[in-house]
Amino acid sequence: MFLQVCYYLPHMIKTDTEILLEQERFELKPKSGGGLLNYEVWGYKEKGKTIVTRYALAYINLAICQQDNGRVLGIDNADGYHHRHYMGSIETVEYESYEAIQERFQHEWLAIIRQLHKGGSHKEKR
Numbered sequence: 596m597f598l599q600v601c602y603y604l605p606h607m608i609k610t611d612t613e614i615l616l617e618q619e620r621f622e623l624k625p626k627s628g629g630g631l632l633n634y635e636v637w638g639y640k641e642k643g644k645t646i647v648t649r650y651a652l653a654y655i656n657l658a659i660c661q662q663d664n665g666r667v668l669g670i671d672n673a674d675g676y677h678h679r680h681y682m683g684s685i686e687t688v689e690y691e692s693y694e695a696i697q698e699r700f701q702h703e704w705l706a707i708i709r710q711l712h713k714g715g716s717h718k719e720k721r
Contacts, residue, residue, distance in 0.1 A: 612639040613648055623656075628708040630656025630667070636693070647693040649673075653680075654704040659711075667707060670700050 617636040623629055637649040651671035660667045662683030669680035670688060677690040690696065 613637055614639060616645065616647070628656070628711050629658055630654060630665075632704065650693060650696065652697065652700040654700075654707065659707075668700070668704050670696055 614637065615635070616638050617634055619632075619634045621632040623632065631654070633651070633653045633655065635649075635651045636647055638645055638647040640646070649672060651669065651673065653669035653671075654667045655665045656667050657665035659665075660682050663669075663680055666680050667682060671678065671680075672690070677688050677696070679686050679688045688696070688699075
């Protein structure tokens with residue numbers, strides 16, 4: 596006899612109406628730091644509002660980071676929690692809104708690029 600156990604995670608529910616809202620990939624030119632920017636956002640529309648259910652934002656550059664498949668910076672909500680990847684390490688991030696997460700990601704990857712242009716280290720400055 597087998598017992599089936601289901602886990603209920605209300606913040607991670609995938610509805611039947613969930614759709615891919617955004618999927619973009621940008622190849623950065625070497626003079627812009629090189630690498631790839633990937634954005635993938637899933638969700639649904641409800642009463643004229645967009646509800647984001649899943650997201651994964653990543654800056655990938657194997658010339659900077661050889662760990663974590665080259666992911667220099669990433670923020671996503673896979674595995675049931677919101678977290679940030681940086682140069683092979685992972686930490687939980689506080690979730691206020693997808694817009695705040697997107698703004699944070701944009702600010703952080705641009706700071707990495709600025710540091711590269713200055714010829715500096717890729718060490719995190721937060």
